[in-house]
Amino acid sequence: MPERTAVVLAGGRSTRFGEGDKAVADLAGTPMIRRVIDRIAPVVDAVVVNCRAAQVPAIREAVDGAAVPVTFAEDEYPDEGPMAGMATGLRAVESEYAFVVACDMPLVEAEFVDYLFERAAGHDAAVPRPDQWFETTHAVYRAAAMADACEAALEAGKNRIVAPLFDLDFVVLDADEVHEHGHPRTFENCNTKTDFEDAARRLES
Numbered sequence: 001m002p003e004r005t006a007v008v009l010a011g012g013r014s015t016r017f018g019e020g021d022k023a024v025a026d027l028a029g030t031p032m033i034r035r036v037i038d039r040i041a042p043v044v045d046a047v048v049v050n051c052r053a054a055q056v057p058a059i060r061e062a063v064d065g066a067a068v069p070v071t072f073a074e075d076e077y078p079d080e081g082p083m084a085g086m087a088t089g090l091r092a093v094e095s096e097y098a099f100v101v102a103c104d105m106p107l108v109e110a111e112f113v114d115y116l117f118e119r120a121a122g123h124d125a126a127v128p129r130p131d132q133w134f135e136t137t138h139a140v141y142r143a144a145a146m147a148d149a150c151e152a153a154l155e156a157g158k159n160r161i162v163a164p165l166f167d168l169d170f171v172v173l174d175a176d177e178v179h180e181h182g183h184p185r186t187f188e189n190c191n192t193k194t195d196f197e198d199a200a201r202r203l204e205s
Ligand SMILES: Nc1nc2c(ncn2[C@@H]2O[C@H](COP(=O)(O)OP(=O)(O)OP(=O)(O)O)[C@@H](O)[C@H]2O)c(=O)[nH]1
Pocket: 009, 010, 011, 012, 013, 014, 015, 016, 017, 050, 051, 052, 075, 078, 079, 080, 081, 082, 084, 085, 086, 101, 102, 103, 104, 137, 189, 191
């Protein structure tokens, strides 16, 4: 049984990126989703990738040989948004807690993820709030509790990704705590070709 799982969200359409799936797009010589998994592999012992069925072959190839076992949780219905993807991914988790991360956060920091798991212990979630936004796609959850909360929010027609949090006993890491234990780059996400070029420069330097 794994003790710590990462759920990597990859079911989006990458419209700002342009043609192709940004999850498997080349970022400084490595598919972006592979970078995310390689960076967090030291602090998790299983990975669940949430995506559409059609994405599975390319993602499977991109993650081949990763240091942690990778399984897939396919969307039953595509394009229902990241909250639905999160619920699908979390339902496939076997450990009590899971780190949820978007596939487009290639600078995610393992030490900070490790700290999030510590902070979540005994609660339903640990969610960083480095500025006005809750970083819900870079947070640790009690998998079953968050999956329930996402499904309840979706059923109630609440589509904002913070909605499920308010059903949970969640710990917030404020800006001071985030800066003490992590670097803002951990949250940076790559949406456009320009974002990819910027991230690649930083990864190469
Ligand atoms: N399962 C699922 N995941 C999604 C969906 N929309 C977004 N995501 C995921 O949520 C995360 C954050 O979404 P975005 O950065 O907007 O990614 P995206 O939707 O592919 O990109 P844009 O089309 O440019 O908005 C990414 O990891 C996406 O893969 C969806 O409809 N279903």
